[in-house]
Amino acid sequence: MTETHYQYIDGVWTDGDSTDEITVRDPAAPEDPIVAFSGASETQAEEAVSAAAAASDNWAATTPDDRDTILYEVAERIDANRDALAETLTREEGKPISSGRGEVSRAAEIFRFFASYARSATGETIPSSDPETLTYTVREPLGVVTLITPWNFPIATPSWKLATALATGNTVVLKPSSETPMIAKQLVELLAEVGVPNGVVNLVVGSGSTVGDALTTDERVDGVSFTGSTETGQHIAETVATRGIPIQTEMGGKNPQVVLPDADLEAAADAAISGAFGGCGQACTATSRLIVHEDVADELTAAVVERAEALSIGPGLDDPDIGPAVSAGENETNLEYIEVAEKEGATLQTGGGQPATPEAGYFVEPTVFTDVEPGMRIAQEEVFGPVLGVIEVADFDEAVRVANDVNYGLSASIFTTNMAKSRSFTKQIEAGVVKINGTTTGSHVQMPFGGMKASSSETQKELGQHAYEFYTHEKAIYRSDP
Numbered sequence: 472m473t474e475t476h477y478q479y480i481d482g483v484w485t486d487g488d489s490t491d492e493i494t495v496r497d498p499a500a501p502e503d504p505i506v507a508f509s510g511a512s513e514t515q516a517e518e519a520v521s522a523a524a525a526a527s528d529n530w531a532a533t534t535p536d537d538r539d540t541i542l543y544e545v546a547e548r549i550d551a552n553r554d555a556l557a558e559t560l561t562r563e564e565g566k567p568i569s570s571g572r573g574e575v576s577r578a579a580e581i582f583r584f585f586a587s588y589a590r591s592a593t594g595e596t597i598p599s600s601d602p603e604t605l606t607y608t609v610r611e612p613l614g615v616v617t618l619i620t621p622w623n624f625p626i627a628t629p630s631w632k633l634a635t636a637l638a639t640g641n642t643v644v645l646k647p648s649s650e651t652p653m654i655a656k657q658l659v660e661l662l663a664e665v666g667v668p669n670g671v672v673n674l675v676v677g678s679g680s681t682v683g684d685a686l687t688t689d690e691r692v693d694g695v696s697f698t699g700s701t702e703t704g705q706h707i708a709e710t711v712a713t714r715g716i717p718i719q720t721e722m723g724g725k726n727p728q729v730v731l732p733d734a735d736l737e738a739a740a741d742a743a744i745s746g747a748f749g750g751c752g753q754a755c756t757a758t759s760r761l762i763v764h765e766d767v768a769d770e771l772t773a774a775v776v777e778r779a780e781a782l783s784i785g786p787g788l789d790d791p792d793i794g795p796a797v798s799a800g801e802n803e804t805n806l807e808y809i810e811v812a813e814k815e816g817a818t819l820q821t822g823g824g825q826p827a828t829p830e831a832g833y834f835v836e837p838t839v840f841t842d843v844e845p846g847m848r849i850a851q852e853e854v855f856g857p858v859l860g861v862i863e864v865a866d867f868d869e870a871v872r873v874a875n876d877v878n879y880g881l882s883a884s885i886f887t888t889n890m891a892k893s894r895s896f897t898k899q900i901e902a903g904v905v906k907i908n909g910t911t912t913g914s915h916v917q918m919p920f921g922g923m924k925a926s927s928s929e930t931q932k933e934l935g936q937h938a939y940e941f942y943t944h945e946k947a948i949y950r951s952d953p
């Protein structure tokens with residue numbers, strides 16, 4: 472296998488044969504590409520679907536024990552290769568190496584958790600209205616599923632989709648982000664090494680605009696699971712809609728952290744920093760709006776600014792607090808939003824540009840704005856960078872109203888010691904993930920994950936005890952024996 476063999480179709484590693492060039496750069500040192508190669512063509516995408524379709528019956532017929540064993544072994548290999556995988560991830564995505572290692576360990580945890588789905592993703596026996604009839608449900612694999620993933624968690628997100636799909640007996644075509652194909656390739660290599668049969672997992676590395684429609688609208692594709700921007704997710708949902716197959720789209724966020732006057736302000740400041748600036752703000756669940764009661768707004772803002780200014784910025788391999796944005800495009804967008812916020816009248820408290828050092832790389836300072844009004848673009852649109860807007864409110868009701876006054880609804884948190892207020896918040900807030908006295912970021916593998924409103928198709932959740940529901944048909948059986 473040569474370095475440019477990024478397509479894995481029916482068990483064979485090969486070059487892409489389109490005219491698209493996929494160029495992978497270290498965002499901390501982008502001058503020289505790490506690797507450049509041809510992306511997959513539409514024909515190769517179709518071949519990957521063909522391979523997955525041909526392998527489908529045999530994989531569905533494997534025993535749960537075999538699938539559990541294989542996926543558990545994947546987890547072991549991920550753990551055994553943790554440092555090498557983390558280095559690849561950090562080199563192409565930019566996040567601090569300790570976060571990279573954490574994400575790789577999480578991928579192993581995910582495979583271990585979902586391996587057991589092979590044995591446990593089951594139907595149920597339901598009391599029958601007819602004593603002569605046994606009524607129960609069974610879960611069966613969809614068949615071929617297309618998995619499309621973004622760059623910001625480039626091993627965790629493919630892992631939770633792959634592990635769930637494979638455990639439940641589906642075959643797969645994985646299309647990772649063109650920004651982060653190296654880690655996707657290494658993950659698929661591990662799957663091949665542990666004996667996943669040819670055709671069961673196929674990797675198509677190609678531009679979404681070239682291969683996307685072929686991977687989602689092909690009539691042999693039985694389900695599509697997508698994570699990425701709302702714009703792309705809505706495009707896919709529209710193109711797939713007429714086929715009536717299961718589709719799951721998990722998309723952007725504009726996540727609020729509400730802070731009431733009775734809150735532990737030190738803890739609230741720590742959470743805002745971690746939520747807004749961890750991973751350079753490149754998490755779908757990143758905190759981008761700090762909605763603060765006016766009585767504590769100055770004190771909390773001062774604590775947040777002090778912490779933001781203490782954060783170290785640098786190449787991910789040096790393990791700073793904040794690494795670079797993933798690409799030149801993302802960095803430009805961050806800087807543009809900072810300009811827009813200033814033009815709209817927000818007050819820059821700290822950050823606001825590229826740091827003096829490092830000189831190279833897509834770095835932007837952790838940035839905090841105050842005097843942010845709910846209608847401003849900085850308060851409405853997903854920035855996907857280290858930019859936090861502080862919005863002052865007069866009371867709890869206004870805080871909830873402002874928090875809900877966006878198109879998105881992914882995650883939200885509240886800091887308060889008032890139990891009635893926190894309970895009321897969980898009821899009123901329009902978000903799929905709600906934290907009381909915690910950051911908007913982070914989730915447990917056994918908890919369901921997904922958003923509301925423009926953040927999600929709200930079909931079935933990912934992760935959690937019931938993530939298998941998306942990847943399976945449920946049949947209701949009425950059995951009356953002769």
Ligand code: NAP
Nearest residue numbers: 620621622647648649678679683699700703721722723755
């Ligand atoms: P993106 O631009 O939407 O890309 C996501 C994936 O879709 C990539 O693999 C991309 O391929 C592919 N794609 C692009 N156009 C396509 C098309 N026409 N048909 C099919 N696939 C297509 O998103 P991103 O910039 O990678 O990721 C950042 C976004 O993801 C943010 O909005 C973030 O909030 C969201 N996100 C959401 C969650 C969640 O669980 N809710 C988690 C993580 C990230 P190319 O790379 O080749 O363009």
